[in-house]
Amino acid sequence: MTDTALIGMVSAFTAGMTIAIGSISNAFGQSRALAQALQSMAQQPDESNTITRTLFVGLAMVESSAIYCFVISLILIFANPFWGAVAGG
Amino acid sequence: MTLSPDEIVYFSLGPLKISATLVFTWITMAVLVALSWLATRNLRVEGALSRPQHVAEAVVEFLVSEIRGTMQLDARPYLPFVGTIFLFIAMSNILSIIPGYHQPAGSLTTTAALAVAVLLAVPAFGIARVGLRRYLMSYLEPTPLMLPFTILGEITRTLALAVRLFGNIMSGTVVVAILLSIAPLFFPVIMQVFGLLIGVLQAYIFAVLAMVYIASAASESDKRIERRGAQAEPPAGASKGGNT
Numbered sequence: 001m002t003d004t005a006l007i008g009m010v011s012a013f014t015a016g017m018t019i020a021i022g023s024i025s026n027a028f029g030q031s032r033a034l035a036q037a038l039q040s041m042a043q044q045p046d047e048s049n050t051i052t053r054t055l056f057v058g059l060a061m062v063e064s065s066a067i068y069c070f071v072i073s074l075i076l077i078f079a080n081p082f083w084g085a086v087a088g089g
Numbered sequence: 090m091t092l093s094p095d096e097i098v099y100f101s102l103g104p105l106k107i108s109a110t111l112v113f114t115w116i117t118m119a120v121l122v123a124l125s126w127l128a129t130r131n132l133r134v135e136g137a138l139s140r141p142q143h144v145a146e147a148v149v150e151f152l153v154s155e156i157r158g159t160m161q162l163d164a165r166p167y168l169p170f171v172g173t174i175f176l177f178i179a180m181s182n183i184l185s186i187i188p189g190y191h192q193p194a195g196s197l198t199t200t201a202a203l204a205v206a207v208l209l210a211v212p213a214f215g216i217a218r219v220g221l222r223r224y225l226m227s228y229l230e231p232t233p234l235m236l237p238f239t240i241l242g243e244i245t246r247t248l249a250l251a252v253r254l255f256g257n258i259m260s261g262t263v264v265v266a267i268l269l270s271i272a273p274l275f276f277p278v279i280m281q282v283f284g285l286l287i288g289v290l291q292a293y294i295f296a297v298l299a300m301v302y303i304a305s306a307a308s309e310s311d312k313r314i315e316r317r318g319a320q321a322e323p324p325a326g327a328s329k330g331g332n333t
Contacts, residue, residue: 053159057301060294064249067256074263 007082015073022069029062093259094191095198114193117181148176159297160304166217167303170210174203175296178254182288186281194288195258197251204251207299208243215306224306250298257291258284 037055041048075081094109101107128145138146152172156164178194185192193199215224228239261284268277 049158053155053297056290056294057297060253060291060298064253064256067253067260070260071252071256074259 003086004083007080007086011076011080011082015076018069018073018076022066022073026062026066026069030059033058033062093196094193095196097191109191110193110196110198113181113191114199116190117177117184117193120184121176121180155297156300159300160308162304162308167214167300170214171296171300171303174206174299175292178203178292178295179289182258182285182292185288186285192258192262192288194254194291195262197255200251200255200258203254203295204247207250207302208247210299211243211302211306214303218307227306246302250295254291254295257287261287 033055037051041051044051094113097109098106099109099112124141125145128141130141131139132142133139149168149172152168152175153164156162156167156171160167181192181194184190212224215227219227228236261280265277265280265284268280
């Protein structure tokens, strides 16, 4: 197997695994937060403004880890730094 | 497929490359300036208000109430900075429904610039409110051992701000581009609408996070007073405070 094929195979596999694991764990965390926020809003409808604002900020914080995974998998597919090593060397 | 509008270079003046990011940032700024000029052309207090004035007042009112609710401080000093960030990101996302418009927020350079602006604004607002000495002392709280972690936290949260906005906007563009090659008839439109929602939400989140960071630096003195007050209170009062 040539180096190029090996790098391509590993990159594609790693990109898929990165986005899969990153998104599933992130979805669990976000859905827990959302469920808790809905419950709190049902119990205290007066506080729904504060809860919604905090929920959005929290979701954004949690989501950033999934975004990192997405960026890394995109780099692996579209802008792989290891292609240059093979092509240049 | 172009991942970022940085790759589209219209012309270059020596080492200075005028890329699509720059051009569309200028277009967004021009649109914002033109809209605010239209809205504030003839402001009135009494009688029939013009429609643009209603819209402008609603936007400013929304921003002021959000700043007051999130920061628990007077909104006036922070409105220009936070409002500009929110309006710029929101406008650049809303304009992206126009075909041929490349979102400046879909490039890491724009989002990094915005995040660096927040990084610089945090100490600026903090020093303006609590003074240089007290602001620097806040880095040594609760113990000087935490100083490297506090500095590290400031850097990583700036990085997170930039990459979060970039990743969200860019992912929307990429998903639409991929769908265009798979199912070009109907689905890209749905994803575009979804991307519009995400874009405005991300503008809101970016502004709220900037507010939270600024508020954590600016209200350092208030926190210390509260902490001292809580210690002085008897334990019965503290438990009552927890319930309310």
